[in-house]
Amino acid sequence: MPRSKDIAANILPQIGTDIALKVKHIRTFIEQTMSVDVTYTKAWRGRRKAIEMIYGTWDNFAELPKYVLRLQSRNPGTVVNWFHHPYSALGHPTFKYIFWAFGPSIHAFRLCQPVISVDGTHLKGLYRGKLLAAITKNPNNYIMPLAHALVDEETVHSRCWFFQNLMEYVTTNCASKICVVSDRHAGIINAMENLKDWKEPKAYHHYCLRHVRKNFSGKYKSKSLMKLCWMIGSTSQPLKYRCAVREMRMLDQVAWDYLNNIDISGLLFMTI
Template sequence: MALNRPFMITLYWGGNVEYENGIIKGDESTMSASDIIRQKIRYEQFQDLAYALVGVEKSSYKLNMSLCYQYSGRSNIAPLINDSTLDMYYLVATDENYWGEVCVEIEKIVIPTNTSLASNPDTIVKWFHNQNSSSQVAKFKYIFWAFGPAIKAFHLCRPVISIDGAHLKGSYKGKLLVAASKDANNNILPISYAIVDEETVHSWCWFLGHFRNFVAPNRQLCVLSDRHKGIIHAMENLEEWKEPLAYHRFCLRHVRSNLMKRYKNVNLKKICWSMGSTTQKRKFTKYIREIKAINREAWQYLREIKRSQWCLLYDENHRLGFLTTNISESMNNALRGARQLPIRACIDLTFNRTVQLFRKHSGIAMNCITPLPKCMWRLFLKRDTRAQSHVLSEFHYNERVYRVVTRSQINGTGGNTHTVNYFQHMCTCGKWQMERFPCSHALAVCRNRGDNPLSIVNNVYTTMTYIQQYNFGFVPLPHVDYWLDSNWTIEADYSKLSVHRGRRRANQIHNEMDIRHPDEPHRCTLCHQPGHNRRNCSNSQPRFNE
């Protein structure tokens, strides 16, 4: 069990425990974590069980345990410390629908040598200095940083990261590298940053090597990126980023952009996207015929790219439905004000923005009254409503294989047939195994069997996970007088200073990605409705000060 990330556990006490359809079926002597609290098991006994489950020594590691529970329609979280379980007895005794889960965070016992180390000990900061630096004066080249709470939150997220680089717009030439993912509510979660001189093979290998060593040492990940040669080289040559520890996938938007550079045809743009995003073999074959009819050289160009790296159909369910690097690119857009600042101010701004992010989503998560966060709950209800019109037929009782026929629509769509393997969590539509989130066909089978539809939803999408992701707090930085004495000073590489006449460019340069299909209307980027933009959208919110 990895000791560098938190995890959710449910302890079962005695009795015979059996699993049926992924749900624990126990006899009368089986007790769950909430039952342990009901029986007033002492905290020390509860702690010993957790240490035994994790397999670590009390003398070397500390377990920070929190109880996530729902009571009277509200989600709550409370730390499990000595005698704190007494506060839960009333809840268990008065609420028949009480449900709880324990989150365990493993912390190595260390003795801090300085106040600055004690403030945010899980935060990672690594330097790489220029070769002509001296022992007393270091010339800046690279810096990597990742905040401890963000690292812990990421380990409760889906195992997908998006990486990208953006230009610094201040007086110092360089690039800001960002790695980000999405939380249980589909919000962007920044994980780590780096400032480098250029996007090169060396800088990307250095960034990804530090990410693997200090953020996700043993976790299997899917990495989404553009087709930059430095990223491709790092993913192919670094042992810790080779399959099956990691899977490299290309941003479909960038693949389409590269195609448009060679063959400028708006119809090719639309077909390329459809080909990369479909999960059905028959549609993929149809798009191949269409692209060949337009330009055979374009199809030959796409054939040279490994299908698993850009086609969702051949992805083998590693990218979990993420098609583009919009996660990291959105972070770059949100940090465009930071990219105009000096390097130290840029780092300070990322810290303050991350603190604001955690404070904001912590409040949203604690006020969530649904089993799933708002975004995923809305998707769940949409698919569940659609599932009620499907027609089912059971084909294999022991394997629980079903045929699901969708309702025909007035516009000629629908009426499709899909096969659901309920025990293996697979559907021929591809969405269930691809997203780890049940499709409407799976929900139709689940309701037909009389099971709880929420039982087939992966834990990474639950409200309890959402609460725990933002339960990790920050500590204000101490006064500079209490910082560690590094015994060396740092200076800028003056060869990287850039002086331009006039005002620096702040807006993004448009390229072939911005070419629209003639039939594609302009839509608002906030509400996705045609006829207006985000500047005059009624759903717009005031932005943070840049």
């Protein structure tokens, strides 16, 4: 039975031509050339080894600063800020967070409405961590990325660090009060309540209606209640709002109490 490195050696020419070569095609090729049937996992590992043999591995983080510098040179005005682990070895700083915002996005934000949506997602694959992002909408109503950050975890510290960079490098010249739309993550709430540049009257915070409805639907399965939840959060007409609230209270008073207690102001914003 061939090992993954044997498979890699046999498929090097194909990987050199097509790095996206499918695993099923590798299995077929090995069966035809070596007269053996290999598992999907072993074929996948063979492909990974072949890619590493040609292009190298991603283990050398020392190359990351060079990549970032090239990114900045190709995108004038791009801002990058590093936060290194406080317990890094002397002379060998270990990256903990990195923030970046492309120059064109920073410039374009001056022409956009002062509404920002922030969120985070898990990184998949060999290296774990979280990707934080801030987006807005341009005057043509298209979603426009503003800033990103790679962090180890979504914590109060990493979120506050992200918001500090966002204010310093992206929104600092905004003349209007900024509306931040997000889920109810504790780190975001802490940043909005405690960072002076993000507290009222400079900015205000509202919860994303999509996240609210998702949490609401986890507790209340009724399609009618979910429809009313969306109507209550999205309508701008007082009469429709009162009618939807009255209908929800008739269907389930507990559901309305849950929804009403999410935000003291009673205002919910749809995600941008």
